[in-house]
Amino acid sequence: MAPVKIPDIVVGRLPLYLRALEIMVDDNREITSSQELGDRLGISSAQIRKDLSQFGEFGKQGTGYNVSFLVKKLKEILHVNKTWPMVLVGVGDLGRAVADYGGFTPRGFKVETVYDSDPQKIGKQVGTFTIRDASRLGDDLAKNGIKIVMLAVPTASAQDVADRVIKAGVTAILCYSSTSISAPSKVHVEYIDPVLHLQRMTYYMR
Amino acid sequence: MAPVKIPDIVVGRLPLYLRALEIMVDDNREITSSQELGDRLGISSAQIRKDLSQFGEFGKQGTGYNVSFLVKKLKEILHVNKTWPMVLVGVGDLGRAVADYGGFTPRGFKVETVYDSDPQKIGKQVGTFTIRDASRLGDDLAKNGIKIVMLAVPTASAQDVADRVIKAGVTAILCYSSTSISAPSKVHVEYIDPVLHLQRMTYYMR
Secondary structure, eight states: OOSSOOOHHHHHHHHHHHHHHHHHHHTTOOEEOHHHHHHHHTOOHHHHHHHHHTTOOOEETTTEEEHHHHHHHHHHHTTOSSOEEEEEEOOSHHHHHHHHOTTSGGGTEEEEEEEEOOTTTTTOEETTEEOEEGGGHHHHHHHHTOOEEEEOSOHHHHHHHHHHHHHTTOOEEEEOSSSOOOOOTTSEEEEOOHHHHHHHHHTTOO | OOSSOOOHHHHHHHHHHHHHHHHHHHTTOOEEOHHHHHHHHTOOHHHHHHHHHTTOOOEETTTEEEHHHHHHHHHHHTTOSSOEEEEEEOOSHHHHHHHHOTTSGGGTEEEEEEEEOOTTTTTOEETTEEOEEGGGHHHHHHHHTOOEEEEOSOHHHHHHHHHHHHHTTOOEEEEOSSSOOOOOTTSEEEEOOHHHHHHHHHTTOO
């Protein structure tokens, strides 16, 4: 792909661009500009042009960006021009909402299986899934070559489950538990923690 | 507070530091080091020292950081040495999980009221809350001086609800809907969208 290392902060903005562009596709929009994208995202148009130019020439001076083409390119760059299978571990209130979430499939991800360690839950249905015994996690992941796990387990067991899935070859963990996970540097960990976002905003508020 | 503008990316890491330190407090830890924090967070110790030094001298060379003191300072910096009242709009599956989430109160936030526009839901209970009519949102927010709103409404109505709450004086929106919101620059908007995080990881994966 790109010969130079792209800063993480730039990479972090690409999914925002893709999301905004996909909404434009749904609205049958054919052309957009860095100005319009910037207005929608609260990011300067210069920043958007600079970010995108690190990956190639996607727009023409004066005519803007072709929406579908840019969507296609961003999907390639983010490797979501395919569908990534994932599993979910932990089916409490939050896990249930995650399992039912309809927004993964159109954007490159699919929950294949859900797990819990609670004997009361194993074998029960949640949405279209039958909850599997979390003790099978390691074997299942290795067998199916799954690289992405979403954790919605109690805080106290997050690290233990993370260690097990990493051992089974997982390289990306999306952690809904309110704790930090230690992982080897080759494993990517992202957190869904609403309080982190809230505190990022209150810093600026009085 | 600090005389120079702190980069957003530094501000964004402070809640991560606070979260890790609060877990140490729960474990009755008194002293930590930038090395230990860094190992837990996957951030270099040099980065942590540099970030924290922008706000003052919190640790001593050789003896490390006093955990409780650093927690206190970070809470002051992030303005969560008080409790921020919030409201939640939208009580679908996801909103229900957000309403029930026990992790806000210990970390500086409290859901005061939940709203929905569905006549079937208004007046019903969700957890300890009685769902209020979303048409009252503007009046309620202004009357109670609430500055933070969490949105878990359908994508198509997110902008409309955002416009209304901003008009009522809200300056921080945590958006669980998978769309971007246009807001004046004085309003902070953060997104909880698992796919944004997943795509940030697949960028690095083959």
